[in-house]
Amino acid sequence: MVERNEQWLLDACAHFAAQERALISRACGEAAAALEGERRENGDPLLYHALTVARMTVEDVGLMAASVVAVLLHEATRLEEKKGSGKTPKEIAALQKSREAGMRKTYGDETTDIVIGLNRIAAIDIKQTSLQADNFRKLIVSYSTDPRVAIIKLIDRLEVMRSLDFFPKSKQHKKATETLLLYAPLAHQLGLYNIKSEMEDRSLKFTEPEAYRHITNKLKSTSGEREKFLQEIIRPIELALQQEGMRYEIKSRTKSVYSIWKKMQVQKIDFEKVYDVFASRIIIHTPPHRETEDAACWKVYSLVEKYYDTDISRLRDWISKPKSSGYRSLHTTVKTRDGHALEVQIRTTSMDEAAERGVAAHWKYKGVQDLGSMQTWLDQVRRLLEAPGEADEQALTTITLNEIIVLTPAGDLRRLPTGATVLDFAFDLHTNLGLHTAGAKVNGRMASIKEVLHTGDMVEIATAKNQQPTSDWLNHVVTSKARAKIKQRLREEETKRAREGRELLERRLKNWKLVLSDEALNKLLKHYKLKTITELYAGLAGAKIDIAQVKEIITAAPAGEPQPDRTVAAALDERPAADGDYLIIDEKLHSADYKLAKCCNPIYGDDVFGFVTVADGIKIHRHSCPNAARLLEKYPYRVLRAKWRAATLATNFPVNLRISGDAEPGLIPTITETITRLHCVLRSVNLADNGSGAFSGQVQVMVRDNKQLDMLIHHLKQLRGVDRVGRIH
Numbered sequence: 001m002v003e004r005n006e007q008w009l010l011d012a013c014a015h016f017a018a019q020e021r022a023l024i025s026r027a028c029g030e031a032a033a034a035l036e037g038e039r040r041e042n043g044d045p046l047l048y049h050a051l052t053v054a055r056m057t058v059e060d061v062g063l064m065a066a067s068v069v070a071v072l073l074h075e076a077t078r079l080e081e082k083k084g085s086g087k088t089p090k091e092i093a094a095l096q097k098s099r100e101a102g103m104r105k106t107y108g109d110e111t112t113d114i115v116i117g118l119n120r121i122a123a124i125d126i127k128q129t130s131l132q133a134d135n136f137r138k139l140i141v142s143y144s145t146d147p148r149v150a151i152i153k154l155i156d157r158l159e160v161m162r163s164l165d166f167f168p169k170s171k172q173h174k175k176a177t178e179t180l181l182l183y184a185p186l187a188h189q190l191g192l193y194n195i196k197s198e199m200e201d202r203s204l205k206f207t208e209p210e211a212y213r214h215i216t217n218k219l220k221s222t223s224g225e226r227e228k229f230l231q232e233i234i235r236p237i238e239l240a241l242q243q244e245g246m247r248y249e250i251k252s253r254t255k256s257v258y259s260i261w262k263k264m265q266v267q268k269i270d271f272e273k274v275y276d277v278f279a280s281r282i283i284i285h286t287p288p289h290r291e292t293e294d295a296a297c298w299k300v301y302s303l304v305e306k307y308y309d310t311d312i313s314r315l316r317d318w319i320s321k322p323k324s325s326g327y328r329s330l331h332t333t334v335k336t337r338d339g340h341a342l343e344v345q346i347r348t349t350s351m352d353e354a355a356e357r358g359v360a361a362h363w364k365y366k367g368v369q370d371l372g373s374m375q376t377w378l379d380q381v382r383r384l385l386e387a388p389g390e391a392d393e394q395a396l397t398t399i400t401l402n403e404i405i406v407l408t409p410a411g412d413l414r415r416l417p418t419g420a421t422v423l424d425f426a427f428d429l430h431t432n433l434g435l436h437t438a439g440a441k442v443n444g445r446m447a448s449i450k451e452v453l454h455t456g457d458m459v460e461i462a463t464a465k466n467q468q469p470t471s472d473w474l475n476h477v478v479t480s481k482a483r484a485k486i487k488q489r490l491r492e493e494e495t496k497r498a499r500e501g502r503e504l505l506e507r508r509l510k511n512w513k514l515v516l517s518d519e520a521l522n523k524l525l526k527h528y529k530l531k532t533i534t535e536l537y538a539g540l541a542g543a544k545i546d547i548a549q550v551k552e553i554i555t556a557a558p559a560g561e562p563q564p565d566r567t568v569a570a571a572l573d574e575r576p577a578a579d580g581d582y583l584i585i586d587e588k589l590h591s592a593d594y595k596l597a598k599c600c601n602p603i604y605g606d607d608v609f610g611f612v613t614v615a616d617g618i619k620i621h622r623h624s625c626p627n628a629a630r631l632l633e634k635y636p637y638r639v640l641r642a643k644w645r646a647a648t649l650a651t652n653f654p655v656n657l658r659i660s661g662d663a664e665p666g667l668i669p670t671i672t673e674t675i676t677r678l679h680c681v682l683r684s685v686n687l688a689d690n691g692s693g694a695f696s697g698q699v700q701v702m703v704r705d706n707k708q709l710d711m712l713i714h715h716l717k718q719l720r721g722v723d724r725v726g727r728i729h
Contacts, residue, residue, distance in 0.1 A: 042166030501537030605706035664721030
């Protein structure tokens with residue numbers, strides 16, 4: 001029995017070389033040994049399936065000996081892998097490596113690579129067909145480094161569909177749905193239109209059995225009538241074309257059952273209202289010159305219109321205005337006196353060639369999404385199928401898609417860019433999973449978070465509760481989602497540490513009876529060579545900065561400069577007090593006698609002194625003015641004691657505040673509302689995001705005195721997102 005079926009296959013390969021036929025015979029023997037005792041659902045030996053698919057690759061598609069051998073070896077090795085499913089991943093990998101080495105030695109690299117691709121596709125266990133269809137097709141394409149892999153897989157599925165009547169009913173609907181959603185669209189994209197139409201029709205038989213029977217019965221009952229009608233309606237046009245001396249070809253086709261059903265569903269019409277059940281295509285043989293071709297098509301259209309009424313509403317002029325894909329043709333529907341209708345397509349040889357093989361191929365202009373980088377090898381597959389004797393199968397180049405398809409243990413397919421790592425995959429599944437990723441199992445073996453993945457990898461993520469992202473993770477991800485989530489978590493952690501560090505610093509300064517001023521912070525930033533206050537706080541929280549050194553750094557006076565506050569107050573105290581020794585500051589702030597210094601903007605309640613200038617009279621400075629030490633050192637005789645009049649002044653003073661913190665939504669409106677609520681006047685706001693989730697800037701307000709200013713600073717510090725508020729000299 002086996003020998004008889006083997007001969008049946010070899011008869012189909014009679015045109016192959018003797019050496020190729022010998023390899024096919026040897027592969028048959030290996031398949032027969034591996035599949036012995038294995039049967040299909042209908043009771044037939046499983047070997048028959050392998051032999052039938054192998055023969056179909058020759059008869060239905062025209063592939064050569066390497067493809068035939070690959071089909072047989074695929075079925076044999078696939079079953080061996082199933083039987084060895086109880087082995088460990090390491091044992092399975094060793095077995096596969098040994099088997100591949102043996103195949104390469106006996107059958108060559110070309111055949112072995114096809115077998116590997118087929119085995120990898122067969123191992124896919126897709127769970128949700130409708131949701132995973134696009135990814136599944138892309139996975140097949142990715143595995144098909146040799147285009148014949150995808151073609152053979154489609155032939156294999158077509159053989160299954162031809163035998164589906166013998167499958168259990170529980171499997172019939174599943175197989176039909178898979179074929180309709182996964183395989184038929186791929187056949188369409190590859191230009192295998194006959195295979196695509198047969199798959200769709202056979203799938204409809206099991207997914208919509210009543211509709212299938214209704215349409216097939218209608219087609220059978222009207223077949224003779226349609227054939228007679230075609231001859232009658234085409235004959236006058238043929239005579240007219242002959243009289244005009246035009247060279248032509250007429251092709252006819254009956255619409256597939258599935259296409260008819262689809263149109264009935266979309267347009268909500270009965271079978272009788274489907275006008276293009278039967279169509280004719282008139283192809284004119286004329287030189288490929290635009291004006292000549294256009295004129296020839298319109299001339300044929302005028303001949304058609306001369307004999308029959310044309311439905312103007314159904315005229316499609318894609319010659320004057322080609323489709324965006326480049327498709328060019330004239331489509332019209334003619335009606336006879338008895339009310340019958342026929343769609344007629346008119347095009348030239350070059351237009352037909354472009355529609356079937358060029359950029360305007362049928363699988364594009366019917367709305368199937370262009371797959372971009374697949375185009376290169378899809379075109380090569382077309383040439384291989386249409387001229388198998390002329391095309392060199394081994395010369396077909398391989399393209400690399402810019403994405404990979406990775407599988408979860410549950411069988412879900414996840415699409416990622418080329419170069420994606422375990423971390424990228426984890427974040428693609430779920431953000432929380434990515435944040436706690438400690439490693440993974442890739443195809444059953446342990447892998448690190450930075451391992452680069454490849455199409456077909458089965459990945460199982462391992463997590464740890466204490467695992468947290470580090471800045472190094474950014475070097476091991478390529479997806480924008482993973483990068484954004486890692487940065488977000490790093491900012492959150494830095495902000496959290498910064499709050500802890502700020503609280504620590506404020507407690508220590510309070511114990512040391514020191515004030516956390518801007519001068520103090522600037523000293524610390526300069527000493528530790530840091531760019532932001534957030535980095536300073538985070539360093540304190542993480543013990544990277546020794547808190548014990550902070551007091552010494554803050555209290556250390558710059559070389560050669562006395563500390564203004566203490567020096568001014570001490571120097572003035574040394575002078576003997578007298579009743580008229582004080583300059584009294586009242587409402588006449590801008591009089592000719594004295595003015596408020598702009599370098600420190602003193603306000604009512606501040607400790608102040610006067611300084612006699614050469615041209616501007618007396619300037620009022622704060623004791624903490626950054627210029628105080630210099631003035632006292634160089635011009636001590638010009639320094640005057642000063643104090644405010646006891647009564648409250650009926651005026652407001654400008655104050656500049658520096659504010660920093662975390663960029664919270666709606667923070668600026670909240671700040672302005674707080675200033676207004678405390679009866680202060682807002683003059684300007686200049687806050688900016690530094691790009692890392694934090695902000696800093698200045699606010700200028702008008703206040704009555706330093707008590708109102710202290711109250712404002714206190715309330716601003718309580719706002720969510722505000723870390724620091726300080727007065728600027």
